[in-house]
Amino acid sequence: MNSMFRFLKSLFLLELFGGMRVTGRHFWRKKITLHYPEERAPVSPRFRALHAQRRYANGEERCIACKLCEVVCPAMAITIESAQREDGSRRTTRYEIDLTKCIFCGFCEESCPVDSIVETHVYEYHGESRDELLMTKEKLLAVGDKYEAQIAAARAQDAKYR
């Protein structure tokens, strides 16, 4: 009995027409595909991508080398060395995030008492070697300087939920 049904099913190409029906239905629907990079999907203010270090309005770096992000990082992607700067303040002499290790959990941002380390909306970055994916302090500060407006806007937008 079963074998007869299977024979008839394949004889009349029933499965093929079933598939063509799905294709036909979607053929006439409104498209959701974006023409990236000309078109982009909207991102949440909480979106977590490339890291940045922020500065205060007077140009002073925010990071105070408390090392909370380093200890909270589950992937151990952050390396910090600190020392006393000439003016007596506590500063990092080395701050590195290894993007090949980072899992973009955002704990570093959450732990930061001075909102220094943040994750921006920049997901379009690449590196051709591991070295290029090692974010040094200079690179992080440069990212922060470049996207400060965007970073500040996203934080302002999300502030009431924090």
Next chain:
Amino acid sequence: MVNIEINGIKLEARDGAMVIEVADEAGIVIPRFCYHKKLSIAANCRMCLVEVEKVAKPLPACATPVTEGMKVFTHSPKALGAQRAVLEFLLINHPLDCPICDQGGECDLQEMAIGFGGDVSRYAEGKRVVTDPDLGALIATDMGRCIHCTRCVRFGQEVAGMWELGGTGRGEHTRIGTYVADTVDSELSANVVDLCPVGALTSKPYRYSGRPWELVGRPGISPHDCVGANLRADIRGKQIMRVLPQEREEINETWLADRDRFAYLGGRSAERITAPMVKRETGWQATDWDSALTFAAEGLKRVLDVHGPSQLGAWVGDTATVEEAYLTQKLMRALGSGNVDHRLRQVDFRDQEQLPAFPYLGMAIADLERLDGALLIGSNIRKEQPLLGQRLRKAALRGGQIAFINPRAYPFNFPVSQQIVAAHNWVTEVAAVARAALALAGEEIPEGLPEAEVGEAHEAIAAALRSGEQRAVLLGNLAAYHPAQTELRAMAALIARSCGAHFGVLAEGGNSAGAWLAGAVPHRGMAAQPTAVMGRDWRSMAHEGVKGLLLLSTEPESDCIEPLRATQALKQADFVVAINAFASDAARDYADVILPPALYLEAAGTLVNCEGRWQSFEGTTPPPGEARPAWKLLRVLGNLLNAIGFEQLSITDVRDELAPALAVGADNQIPWRVPAPPSFEGGIMRLVDYPIYSVDGLVRRSAPLQQTRDAIAGAVYVAGATLTQVDLGGADRVRVMQGEGEALLPVIVDEAIPVGCVYIPAGTTATAALGGGFGVVEMTHA
């Protein structure tokens, strides 16, 4: 004993004990800030408030003595409420700057705030703002964080014996500081960093460089004095970040001297080398181990072949471990030479045959604080062995009669019953005490005891040494440097014997006892066994010359008491192998090959302290670069020189060979011998000592220690009257001549120096060109 109950647990307590002590012993946690078991009770933080049955108000557990049938509740709603309220008060003026505070992560206040603090601050008023005093190179201050527990104040008063920090003002306006701006100069000062329950006092060299959670603590032993203080090196990665005390009641209690704590920074010196270096025609070259060790072995072999084994010698630093000292002497003796010595700060070896197996304190370190009478001959114990000085201070405060016979007056931080200052006639002053002691004991005066006039002070010292339970006569470091060491030792032992007191020696180096036991002396082998070849002591090597020298962890230009003679001997030698972590200019001049060993926290080893306690330790961090543990270098040198018995595979193999030394019992019998003291007639006498921060290469290179007030500069310290005597009144620089050497030194007028004497410290670069230790010097205009 009284019976009390804490949280329903029945406990038995000593009469007069405080509730907090009983709770601590039973493992019941009571929060506290101001209470510390080694300090007096202040009861000013109020954090330890507990509820006691039938008492209306909560009571501070640290200041409430136990009474029979007392029922204490440490976690009742009333107690917890009181603790919470106190914490809220303490946090009113606290800046809450934990993210930038070095104490963050190991802060009592932080922990209490988690346990007892509220989660929302109710305080909206302004906070107190205070300035931070500069307390010197070791202690950083952030006084805004201070909660006025006064632990640091009490430490200075009660333990360090220098009341440098104090509280001024009242209530919220209390300030902890020095009142008149000054540095904190105690040799134990950095203990306040450990004591401070908050981040008000932190370590300056460690400032902002690490976090407690990223450090791994590994135990070690301090090699800078004969105490053998137990410490904990905190390591991050491969770097030593800081050194903290490890509690060891019978040795260092909970304290650590600043020297032990900050010496590790010397390892960061620019002179540290991390690859072996060989001197070739073209100059110094860094090279690999194979060629460096072969070069060293070939050089020593050449000396051996050309001049014979008697022209080969080894000088061992007194901070080298037992294993290193043992292998050095084994190598020398395997090559047929007995010339091995570690007593580089001594000049008098006349009684070496009669000496006990090792310099022994004569008692346990902890017994020092129970002494009822003590006579220290030639000791500035406070700066030489700070932790022993602290113990002795406790004895003095308990009423112990502590007397000194020193070549110059030293300031002590405890009541000294007698301090006899005798520069030229030191031997006779000690002889006078010996005569007084013998007279009191009704004993015969032994043959040859120098004639001396017995005065009241001598009689008082002798009488104090006969009264009370525990008495001791201790021979200090200054006696070891003195040319009449033999006489001083014999008479000290005589005094002790006639008074029934302990006789003890405060060894001058961190591992002097270990070096003696390992056989790093010319006349005895390991475990004080007789040796086949009698060697020469370092001084005869330096004066008569040797053609080949092996230096182990020592810098003769600073460590030797006769630095000029030592460097000249090294320069005249055909071949010098220096096993030393630092390549100083002097070493580059005299050495032919420098082999960098691991420093003291980087390799395993054993140190023997003055009470004969063997303390083994492991390396806490791998040595940098190519540096290797010194015992491995010596082992390979032994192999390359075809010496027998150099097959050890691990340091435990070396330790196993040292088993007979471990079995050597402490004994301090010094037989009487007829003294023949040298005289210091004519001219000005130089008094010498090794200042606290000049004792070894590591300490000399520790930058923060060198910035303290105790880092005594190489200069001529002299009383004004002496200067006038030699027509140099008002001179600010003088030319000092001693033996073959001379040096141009600044003059510092110090009226504490006896007239007719000058004090010129040893162990400094400026004084390295001088010809000796205690002795006659001449001074002329610069």
